[in-house]
Amino acid sequence: MSETSNAPVLVLFRHDLRLDDNLALSAAADSGHPVLAVYVEDLSEGIRPLGAAARWWRARSLRSLKKALSDSFGIRLICRRGPLAEAVMGLIGQGQIKAIYINRRFEPAADKADDLLEVECGHHAIPVHRFEGQLLHDPNRLKTSTGGFYKVFTPFWRALSSTDSFADPADRPESLRAYKHELEDDPDGLLEYDPPWAKGFDKIWQPGEAGASERLEQFLEGRGEGYSTGRDFMAMEVTSRLSPHLAHGEITPRQIMAASARSKLPPADLETFRKELGWREFCWHLLVHNPHLATENYDTRFNHFPWNTDNAFLTHWKRGRTGYPLVDAAMRQLWETGWMHNRARMVVASFLVKHLGLHWKEGEAWFWDTLVDADAANNPANWQWVAGTGADAAPFFRIFNPTLQSRKFDTRGEYIRTYVRELSALDSRQLHEPPAELRESYAYPAPVVDHSQARESALTAYRSIR
DNA sequence: TGAAATGTTGGGGCG
């Protein structure tokens, strides 16, 4: 490392485990210097550590990235964990790094950690170059006409999607000079994480950039046909399943927008699909402007809300033993696959908050730990939305009837039968609401709460803080 | 991106 002319530039990977449309990587390539590629698990103050399912995903995604860097460029990715600035300083000898290239992060504490890195590097005259990729918009730039941030989705999306077209994605670098080094690859074992509960995940998911672009292509070339209405039906395989790939930065919303413009899917389906990306942007917009979104009620009137603290309720919910087949199917899908259908998420979230009267943070924490796509903005923002404590939130009186949702969106019971296997012999007339006298013989629990009673007490509680 | 309660309408059974 002693000869400065051969000194490397450093590319840091964090939530951007990809080579395509990776502006930091491209800029590092353009610098002409040899590249040292490092993934850092940032333990800086205030950054939320990944949940277990997301760690499972990351281990595989990192392996895939490592292989791609090695195959394409002969670059050996190394992995480190620790507070960002410390990890980076510990890695490099002073004055031997020309520059650092990173993609901007929007989790407020992570953004701060990047600022700190920049300050630390400044002391050593090492410039830190930041690039965009995680989002379509810059939450600090997009403002309402009165200069504030957006609090309602529709005007937000109108403003965002009516602006000039989004930037085109960048190709992966044609060539990169590898920096030769003797650094240890993965001292903390980030690439190895194989918990027993994740055994089934491999059948469903292909973490990594290649898996991401495959999903996108499949979706835009046919799977997404009928998305605008079909997305509500939980047994239909019409959704893109891109969320974990997006969460880990294996694909960018820029790439998705650009690809969707070339798709032959019906315009209505594409519009609905893009709008979902819009919700993702909106959630990040909210988090940037409300750094404590994951821990505090956006609507502070709820600080005095009389939540239940019944641990037995919470356990039934987590295990998928509430006695409501749709809720249980969804919770088991989450456990078995690390993912849950969007409508099912709304149903189980509404059930936790309104039927069981538990604090949304309980559900948010479980999702955070069990979802492969857990995202620091989307998870809390959507939980607050369902709970009615959030921005542009669902009105307090919107209480899903799990049995009705089941009849409407899983009419033939395929979704339920897939995950609540003990009920698979029931015909669809009984499946949505198994008769009390049958439950014992099917080893299926009685409902933990009575729907209309639970509904009434939720309404009473929510009215109390209006 | 809801569900339940309440109101309205119209067809058909029936005295």
Place this chain on the structure above:
DNA sequence: ACGCCCCAACATTTC
């Protein structure tokens, strides 16, 4: 033939 009632179907209001 007619009015009355019932109730399903649909619309509107309310939470």
